[in-house]
Amino acid sequence: MTQPTKIERILALMQVLNKYTDENHELSLIELTDRLIEEFDENTEITSSAVRRDLKELQSSKYYDLIAYQEDKGLPMTFSYQNKVFEIHELRLLMDAIPSARFITKTEKGKILEKIKELTSNALASNLENQIYVNELSGNEESNVKYIIFDLHNAIQDNKVIQFKYGRFNVNKQFILSNEGKYRELHPYALFWNNDYYYLIGKYPNKKDIRHFRIDRMRDVFVTDSSFLKDQDFNLSSYTQQLFHMYSGVQKDLKVRFDNHLINVIIDRFGKGVYIEPDGKDTFILRTKAIISEGLVRWLLTWGSDAKVLDPPELVKKMKEECAKMNEMYES
Known part of the structure; x- marks a missing residue:
């Protein structure tokens, strides 16, 4: 029989409380012990007395909001963790928004929706089972869009010049690069989500006009080492x-x-x-x-x-x- 360290046991206990308890679901000492054994394996030795000591430490800690409840004398005490980062209605808003984002592939949408469910207890997550239809046609098949967005966020934050190619589909549904496939250079200002698409807003060097580009139509995005100064008069809200x-x-x-x-x-x-x-x-x-x-x-x-x-x-x-x-x- 293996025996986890005290730190491993407490971390696993917190995970069990996060996963299986909320304002409507509590677990007794015995139930918590059984769940902990499941978290490790059947060959792990975890006693109720050890779990009781761990619970007392969590109760005395200001970093973990453990709630202990006893309905009546003689009945077992139950425990729960209710201080979730997101309220259930906030998670619903996130899950409603993801399927409509055309710049995310259907596969990626499914992964993100499953991860959102992990932000609450299993019981509450069952109420988040996505009933929204994820359109087969929605979501650009260029799965590297998420990496482009990541790079662009960094370029905007660091005021770095970017280079990229840009194109569109023709009537034969072929993606054709514009500008003879040559790189464009841009000072990136902001990212903007509009009508289910992501756009990059910025300026060409030595030009005054603001421009914007659909991110899913950008190719070979490269963040250079060159820096630029943003126009302090630029107002994203006014522009959009x-x-x-x-x-x-x-x-x-x-x-x-x-x-x-x-x-x-x-x-x-x-x-x-x-x-x-x-x-x-x-x-x-x-x-x-x-x-x-x-x-x-x-x-x-x-x-x-x-x-x-x-x-x-x-x-x-x-x-x-x-x-x-x-x-x-x-x-x-």
């Missing part, structure tokens, strides 16, 4: 709020008339602080700054005749041209 479907473009003052029933759409998109003004009985006017791009045109067309662009003139022109193209297409 002006983007529509992650299209780049020139910032302009935007003025649009919307039907009143779209007010919640506007608040959801721009926040409660956005400037709006009543415009008669049935409409209101939105005034904000936005990136003038094809993405903005597509977004505005979503609302059909319930949205009319008033300013800037170049966007009004783009809207008219796109409406004319759609009309011609359906007439032919």
Whole structure:
């Protein structure tokens, strides 16, 4: 019979308490002893008296919140660890978010979901059995995306210049590198998760415009030894709020008339602080700054005749041209 050291026994005891107890589940001294033997093997000698001493040490420790409970005199005392890092509803939020992330492969999603369950007791984890459908089509098959994200986080933190190749799929579903497959050089500023995709936001050296790139479309990412200074005026929240479907473009003052029933759409998109003004009985006017791009045109067309662009003139022109193209297409 083998006998674990006191330290091994206490660490195993803490693991058993974490795994099998919570606010709704407790274990008696005998049950804890049996679980400990299972953690090691049947040839391990662990006595209830030794476990009792270990429990007393955990109770007296300020680093482990062991709860001892006795329902009535004569009944055995039970023990539990309830100070979990995450509440069960917080773990549910994490498990709901993972399946929707397109930059994570389906295999990786399954692994992450199983690890999340380990953050609570087995009993509570059974209530976290994932009932969310993990789309077969979701999740880029480039499993190295997680390593790219890791490298980019470090580059952003250390203000290091990166080099990478970039591409897109063609109609034959072949991934084609742009820029003749040449490396691009970028000053990385931030990572941004939008519409289930991860984006890298940064600047080309000696350029003023902010750019962004889908991380799952980046290839051969390399963090150089060269450092750069970030533009202190860059505001991630302001930049991303002006983007529509992650299209780049020139910032302009935007003025649009919307039907009143779209007010919640506007608040959801721009926040409660956005400037709006009543415009008669049935409409209101939105005034904000936005990136003038094809993405903005597509977004505005979503609302059909319930949205009319008033300013800037170049966007009004783009809207008219796109409406004319759609009309011609359906007439032919």
